[in-house]
Amino acid sequence: MLAAAAMTIATAHTAAAPLPKERAAALTRQLQTIADDPAMPLPGLSVVAIRGGEIVYRQHLGSKRLASDGKPARPIDDDTLFRVASVSKFVTALGAMKLVEQGKLSLDADIGTYLGYRLRNPSFPNRAITLRMLLTHTSSLRDEGGFKFAPEVDLKEVLLPGGPYYGKGAMWDTRHAPGAWFEYVNFNWGLIATVMEAASGERFDRLMRRLVFDPMDLKAGFYLADFAPARIDDVATLYRKREKDGDETWDPNGPWVAQADDFDHAAPSAPAGLAAYRAGSNGTVFAPQGSLRISTGDLARIMLMLMHGGRDGHRQILAPQTVATMFSRQWTLQPDGTNGSPNGDGGSYRGLYQAWGLGNQHFTDTSMVRDGHASGERLVQGGGFKGVGHLGWSWGLNALFVFDPVKQDGMIYVSTGVGVDPDQQPGKFSSEARFQERITDALYRGAIAPLP
Structure with a gap:
């Protein structure tokens, strides 16, 4: 477990010395080697x-859009926005905690x-279901009944017996009481967004802009149709290697095939029926579990804000106590699996989720x-880094946002795709794929750990 002191958010820091040029150059070469590895190529x-508490290294490698239809490849730059998959959940939680801070929501x-x-x-x-349960994946909801519904659907029709979308009630874990069992669930976040809308009277995407993005001047959002056209061109396309006109099977010898945000071929559009959408009825419309587009630079701004007790420059985005509450330990996997399966059967996902x-x-x-395979959530070979944050993977994208609140050290990475099924390349010291381990280990040793 993290020591209790590790959940105390520091409000002052000592500026880090800039990364020496030689060390930065060596790290860039190492990351380029990882991205170019034919065993797991990364397009970007x-x-x-x-x-x-200071950014000491920032680097972009590869492309946000690969060459296609006569258009040249476009490199990733400081303005590139990534659909960061489940890191979106972490950012959504900032908005929910702001409403708790304002007294508009209660955790319990x-x-x-x-x-x-x-x-x-x-x-x-x-047994009542609470916001705390939703935020900790202990609500007893599941994804088997679906986790995204059209704007005209009211989640009441999905969640209550007899509703036209209730079906066989597969969205409920009927074996474990709410609050008693951890199961990582996307649908929790659609319901969180709905509760946020109901408490505020605002549409989720606009509410997040008001609570988090606009106060920090972040170029980020959950709904791309609200972005100016110039920003759409900044959004990275996400890729996997597979047969271009085949099925969903991975093919490391096939071409890079766009999986999401392929806006060279189709601009984002509003879901049908959104004009008549009623806030508080169905926050799944905005995919709060995985649709945030944001740059790694703005993710770093969020990380620094949290490291500094909720303060961004002269602006207090979250109260220090709100930040401390958000990162306080809520659930820890018991060795006997009484509150989540240690083998990943609806619990810790092959040991990846421990707390x-x-x-x-x-x-x-x-x-x-x-069983002869590494598992766990270790980020550095041999150990040495504890922190809080979130992972993200979907559509080929892989991402990590993690920081140590006491030491104020942090790592962020986003890859725009993968060329091989990550499950075919298991890690050496964690539940992550080997290429993910290599990235975090390189970042830590190359930019954060003291030189030997």
């Missing part, structure tokens, strides 16, 4: 390293008081071997 990679109130209907797991009718805060994973530097 953007990274940031923070030491002692029955969320039915905001939604306007009584929401219960049918097997546990006397959780409010909308953030706690990286406890755990590494183990199960």
Whole structure:
């Protein structure tokens, strides 16, 4: 476990010395070698390293858009926006915690008081579901019933028995009571967004702009149709290698095939029916679990704000106590699996999830071997880095946002795709794929760890 002191958010720091040019150059060469590795090629990679509360290294490699249809490849730059998959959950949690800070939401109130209907797991009718449960993946909801619905659908019709979208009730874990069992669930975040809308009366994407993005002057958002056209060209396309006209099978010898945000061929458009959407009915429309577009530079701004007690320059974005509460330990996997399976059966995902805060994973530097395979959430070979943050992967994208609140060291990386099924390249010291381990280990040793 992280020591209790590790959850104290520092409000002052000592500026880190700039990374020496030779060390920076060596790190860039190492990252380029990782990106070019034919065993796992990456079309693009953007990274940031923070030491002692200061950015000491930032680098972009490869392309945000690969050459296609006569258009040349375009390199990643400081303005490139990435669809950061589940790192979006972490940022959504910032907005939810701001509403808690303002008294518009309570972590432990029955969320039915905001939604306007009584929401219960049918097997546990006397157990209220709370925002704290949603933020810690202990709500007893599951993804099996779906986690994104059209604007005209009210989630009441999905969640309540007898509703036209309830089906067989597959969205409920009927074995474990709310608050008792960890299962990583995307649908939790659609419901969080809905509760945020119900409490504020605002559409989720616009609410996040008001609460987080605009106060920090971040060029980020959950709904691309609200972006100016010039910003659309900054959005990176996400890729995987597979047969161009084949099925979903990986093919490392095939071409790079766009999986998401291929805006050279089709501009983003509003979902049908959005004009009549009613805030507080169905926040899944804005995919709060995975649709945030943001640059690694602006992710670093968020990280620094949290390191500095919720302050961004002269602006207090979150109160220091709100930040401390957000990163306080809420759930820890028990060795006997009584609150989440240690083998990943609806629990820790092959040992990757060992502990959780409010909308953030706690990286406890755990590494183990199960059935001859490494597992755990260790970020550095041999250990040495504990922190809080979030992982993201989908559509070929892989991302990490993690920092140590006490030492004020942090790492961010986003890759725009992968050329091989990551499951075919297991890690040596964690549940992550080997290429992910190589990136974090290189960032830590090259930019954060003291030189030997």
